[in-house]
Amino acid sequence: MADIIIKNAYILTMDPDREDIENGVVVIEDGKIKEIGKSTESKADKEIDAGGNVVMPGLVNTHCHAGMTLFRGYADDMPLQDWLENHIWPAEAKVSDEDIYIGTQLACLEMIRSGTTAFADMYIHMDKVAQAVDESGIRAALSYGMIDFGDKEKADVELEEGSRFVREWNGKADGRITTMYGPHAPNTCSRDFLIRVKEQAVKDNVRIHIHVLETEAELNYMKEQFGVCSIHFLKDIDFWGDDVLAAHCIWLSDGDIKILAEHGVNISHNVTSNMKLASGIAPVAKLLAVGANVSLGTDGCASNNNLDMFEEMKTAALLQKVSIMDPTVLPARQVLEMATVNGAKALGIKSGMIKEEYNADLIIVDMNKPHLTPAYDIASHMVYAANGRDVKTTIVNGKILMENYEVRCLDEQSIIEKMKKTSKDLVSRINS
Ligand SMILES: CSC[C@H]1O[C@@H](n2cnc3c(O)ncnc32)[C@H](O)[C@@H]1O
Ligand SMILES: [Zn+2]
Numbered sequence: 001m002a003d004i005i006i007k008n009a010y011i012l013t014m015d016p017d018r019e020d021i022e023n024g025v026v027v028i029e030d031g032k033i034k035e036i037g038k039s040t041e042s043k044a045d046k047e048i049d050a051g052g053n054v055v056m057p058g059l060v061n062t063h064c065h066a067g068m069t070l071f072r073g074y075a076d077d078m079p080l081q082d083w084l085e086n087h088i089w090p091a092e093a094k095v096s097d098e099d100i101y102i103g104t105q106l107a108c109l110e111m112i113r114s115g116t117t118a119f120a121d122m123y124i125h126m127d128k129v130a131q132a133v134d135e136s137g138i139r140a141a142l143s144y145g146m147i148d149f150g151d152k153e154k155a156d157v158e159l160e161e162g163s164r165f166v167r168e169w170n171g172k173a174d175g176r177i178t179t180m181y182g183p184h185a186p187n188t189c190s191r192d193f194l195i196r197v198k199e200q201a202v203k204d205n206v207r208i209h210i211h212v213l214e215t216e217a218e219l220n221y222m223k224e225q226f227g228v229c230s231i232h233f234l235k236d237i238d239f240w241g242d243d244v245l246a247a248h249c250i251w252l253s254d255g256d257i258k259i260l261a262e263h264g265v266n267i268s269h270n271v272t273s274n275m276k277l278a279s280g281i282a283p284v285a286k287l288l289a290v291g292a293n294v295s296l297g298t299d300g301c302a303s304n305n306n307l308d309m310f311e312e313m314k315t316a317a318l319l320q321k322v323s324i325m326d327p328t329v330l331p332a333r334q335v336l337e338m339a340t341v342n343g344a345k346a347l348g349i350k351s352g353m354i355k356e357e358y359n360a361d362l363i364i365v366d367m368n369k370p371h372l373t374p375a376y377d378i379a380s381h382m383v384y385a386a387n388g389r390d391v392k393t394t395i396v397n398g399k400i401l402m403e404n405y406e407v408r409c410l411d412e413q414s415i416i417e418k419m420k421k422t423s424k425d426l427v428s429r430i431n432s
Contacts, residue, residue, distance in 0.1 A: 001044065002028060003029050004046045004400070007048070009026060012378055014352065021037065024037060025037060027044065033360050036355070053364050056354065060339065061120070063298070065121065067129060068301045081215070100123070100124065105415050106415055106416070118343070120346070122209050126144045134172065134177065138396055140178075146193075166181065179206055183210050187218045191237060195239075212248060215250070240260070245347075247267075248270060248279065265293075269316060270312075272303075294338055295346045296338050296343065314384055341353060369390060
């Protein structure tokens with residue numbers, strides 16, 4: 001007996017070996033996709049009639065600071081350095097475990113509502129992040145964000161905390177939680193520290209999540225300090241590999257692009273955050289053209305200001321087209337691939353496709369909407385016309401987290417109320 005059968009679905013498989021299936025079925029058992037096709041002989045405890053709506057892989061957000069929902073709209077309209085040093089970091093110094101817990105609960109709620117089934121996170125108070133992820137039912141690759149600023153004692157403390165977190169949470173929550181090392185960036189972490197982090201990550205067999213070349217200021221700093229850009233600097237210390245998830249990668253030369261592709265580095269393109277902070281335009285079309293694995297991320301809510309991956313898909317496509325003045329770059333299917341297949345590859349999870357034996361991480365998108373009518377091309381609609389509010393049902397690891405717009409795994413109203421109170425308390429703490 002299977003757990004769930006979804007019938008009457010337009011299945012957007014995202015599997016390169018399998019075309020979309022109209023009027024299809026998806027059979028789910030033990031957290032995995034057991035069968036897909038036109039019909040099935042299987043029986044299940046639960047049947048969902050998709051009503052002709054779209055069933056597709058859940059979206060994978062490959063760069064987030066989930067707890068930063070706490071700072072949604074807190075410090076807008078300024079460049080990265082001023083934003084981080086004068087607003088965000090002083091505020092983060094005042095947050096408590098409980099603040100991060102509620103911030104992450106809200107983020108999970110927002111992601112589940114808008115069709116994200118897995119995300120990569122780098123932040124602080126990570127035990128609370130992991131607890132919120134565990135309880136929500138979502139999937140995540142979590143890392144404690146480490147900064148040493150060249151201070152040896154701080155480096156030891158940060159690496160110890162990063163390692164403790166990696167060991168304590170890897171594989172927890174029925175395997176929904178995996179862990180990574182999270183050195184913040186090449187201009188906030190010392191060379192020695194980055195070497196130690198890489199060694200430790202290899203030893204522990206986990207991946208690394210890092211910000212790279214997000215700003216021109218970082219590029220200039222690295223050239224002044226080390227005579228090379230961050231890409232060459234990290235190459236020289238043997239940091240690069242397919243175990244690395246590099247967020248942003250905006251200020252790249254053609255040579256840098258080649259290095260990233262040759263080393264199989266996973267690159268998270270965080271287009272809305274890059275536009276809001278006016279950090280620059282990442283050369284996504286060039287990266288994809290040389291075979292680099294580029295996925296999509298929202299970044300934190302203070303630089304976005306939401307976690308809607310449908311918005312990221314549309315904005316990523318439009319910005320590349322206009323920046324290169326070529327409407328053929330990043331067509332809808334390729335953007336969908338970035339948000340699903342490539343994202344899953346970046347996190348090292350068997351998700352991102354509707355395919356037998358893959359994790360049952362999938363969503364149902366409600367097509368019965370004025371802005372989705374008519375529907376000539378489903379992939380086009382998912383990228384250019386739909387938004388996160390069109391997601392009707394979200395399933396992760398074979399568990400229904402939201403059905404017919406009703407979130408089951410979290411108490412939505414209580415989380416919203418708690419965040420309203422928490423944000424008021426936090427602002428008075430920051431200003432005191
Ligand atoms: C030490 S935990 C992670 C750290 O990163 C900060 N952060 C959030 N968004 C960005 C960004 O776009 N670039 C660099 N750093 C960012 C976050 O506030 C945490 O302090
Ligand atoms: Zn970030």
